[in-house]
Amino acid sequence: xxxxxxxxxxxxxxxxxxxxxxxxxxxVIIDPSSETNSVEQGAKVELxxxxxxxxxxxxxxxxxxxxxxxxxxxLEIQADAACVDLRSRCPYFYEFGCKILPxxxxxxxxxxxxxxxxxxxxxxxxxxxxxxxxxxxxxLTLLTREExxxxxxxxxxMAAFKKWRMGGPRLQRASVLGRKxxxxx
Amino acid sequence: xxxxxAYQLVKEFASGEKGQLKPFNxxxxxxxxxxxxxxxxxxxxxxxKMQEEGLDVQTARNADHYGALIHHLSLTRxxxxxxxxxxxxxxxxxVLAWKVGLLHELPEEIQEKLSDSEEEYxxxxxxxxxxxxxxxxxxxxxxxxxxxxxxIKVRVLEDVGGGIILSDKSANFARHSMHFLKRTDAExxxxxxxxxxxxx
Numbered sequence: 001x002x003x004x005x006x007x008x009x010x011x012x013x014x015x016x017x018x019x020x021x022x023x024x025x026x027x028v029i030i031d032p033s034s035e036t037n038s039v040e041q042g043a044k045v046e047l048x049x050x051x052x053x054x055x056x057x058x059x060x061x062x063x064x065x066x067x068x069x070x071x072x073x074x075l076e077i078q079a080d081a082a083c084v085d086l087r088s089r090c091p092y093f094y095e096f097g098c099k100i101l102p103x104x105x106x107x108x109x110x111x112x113x114x115x116x117x118x119x120x121x122x123x124x125x126x127x128x129x130x131x132x133x134x135x136x137x138x139x140l141t142l143l144t145r146e147e148x149x150x151x152x153x154x155x156x157x158m159a160a161f162k163k164w165r166m167g168g169p170r171l172q173r174a175s176v177l178g179r180k181x182x183x184x185x
Numbered sequence: 186x187x188x189x190x191a192y193q194l195v196k197e198f199a200s201g202e203k204g205q206l207k208p209f210n211x212x213x214x215x216x217x218x219x220x221x222x223x224x225x226x227x228x229x230x231x232x233x234k235m236q237e238e239g240l241d242v243q244t245a246r247n248a249d250h251y252g253a254l255i256h257h258l259s260l261t262r263x264x265x266x267x268x269x270x271x272x273x274x275x276x277x278x279x280v281l282a283w284k285v286g287l288l289h290e291l292p293e294e295i296q297e298k299l300s301d302s303e304e305e306y307x308x309x310x311x312x313x314x315x316x317x318x319x320x321x322x323x324x325x326x327x328x329x330x331x332x333x334x335x336x337i338k339v340r341v342l343e344d345v346g347g348g349i350i351l352s353d354k355s356a357n358f359a360r361h362s363m364h365f366l367k368r369t370d371a372e373x374x375x376x377x378x379x380x381x382x383x384x385x
Contacts, residue, residue, distance in 0.1 A: 005268065005269045005273060006269070007199050007269060008199070010192075010265065010269055011195060023246070024248040025251035025252040025255055026231065026249045027227055027231050027252040028187075028255045028256065030187065038252070048192075050188070050258070050262050051188070054254075055255070060251055060254075167384065169381070169383070170328065170330065171328065171337075171368075171371070171376070171382045172382075173381075
């Protein structure tokens with residue numbers, strides 16, 4: 001269970017999922033197609049995950065699989081997982097998948113996530129260790145948040161190793177102050 | 186959409202560089218609070234409506250109940266976003282207090298980014314740390330790795346003036362001058378970016 005204050009967890013739960021209302025609800029502006037301030041029974045709406053899952057537990061809505069786990073994405077991942085642009089589909093692909101899994105009860109998502117992560121994990125690490133600094137920007141745009149963290153961790157471990165081997169100053173300017181230096185007058 | 190503004194607030198925090206502060210977004214923060222009040226108002230009016238209809242608020246499951254539920258969930262969601270925003274900023278501010286704030290004021294460009302309560306938090310935290318260290322008679326903020334040599338060579342990067350207190354000598358710290366200092370004396374100035382360590 002992620003921490004209450006976890007920024008990434010909060011952002012994951014903002015991803016939209018398609019739901020169908022089983023119960024009507026008054027006084028809320030959620031359904032854009034509705035003319036009154038209410039949701040009809042049977043209305044199809046997209047809700048953020050935090051709202052959808054709570055309503056699902058109270059049997060007020062049913063959730064279907066969100067578009068980033070549709071057939072097209074699955075086929076692309078099966079073809080070559082490492083080249084799929086997961087970030088534009090959902091920057092929290094894996095975390096979102098893990099959260100959505102018990103809600104839609106689709107076991108194939110589990111397999112999809114695992115196989116995608118295994119292949120992409122290897123690719124990401126290989127690229128982080130070998131790619132030249134300038135060639136990285138294109139690779140980075142395809143990665144999800146989790147993979148970006150992984151990539152940066154790999155690069156910083158590489159940098160730390162180099163520093164340890166070559167030596168260098170131990171004491172440095174505190175990183176909280178930011179990279180900017182004041183202009184020299 | 187419910188909780189959209191709170192999401193923007195958290196998103197803004199997340200989009201910054203890791204461990205760096207962005208200016209405190211008073212405007213958006215205030216708007217999320219307004220939204221909370223709106224949700225609260227709507228929640229209460231729905232509950233009142235149910236009571237007027239003679240329903241048991243605890244057990245009734247009609248459309249008003251689900252409307253109220255959605256408002257309630259939006260409220261707790263907004264709360265979580267606001268709390269996370271404050272909490273994560275406070276964490277960075279604590280790091281600041283450890284790194285730079287023990288003996289000095291914050292640099293102006295960082296101080297501008299703090300809200301009033303955050304500034305107070307920073308000052309109090311630095312004060313508590315200082316009083317703890319003076320009681321223990323121990324500087325807990327120095328480098329954890331034991332040095333090979335107690336003295337290091339440093340170059341002054343900015344005019345520091347006479348504000349430098351050294352334990353064993355005094356010198357003129359003009360910009361670009363080089364000195365051979367006790368490591369413990371130099372550490373805090375290096376952390377603040379006023380000096381840099383030279384390695385041979």
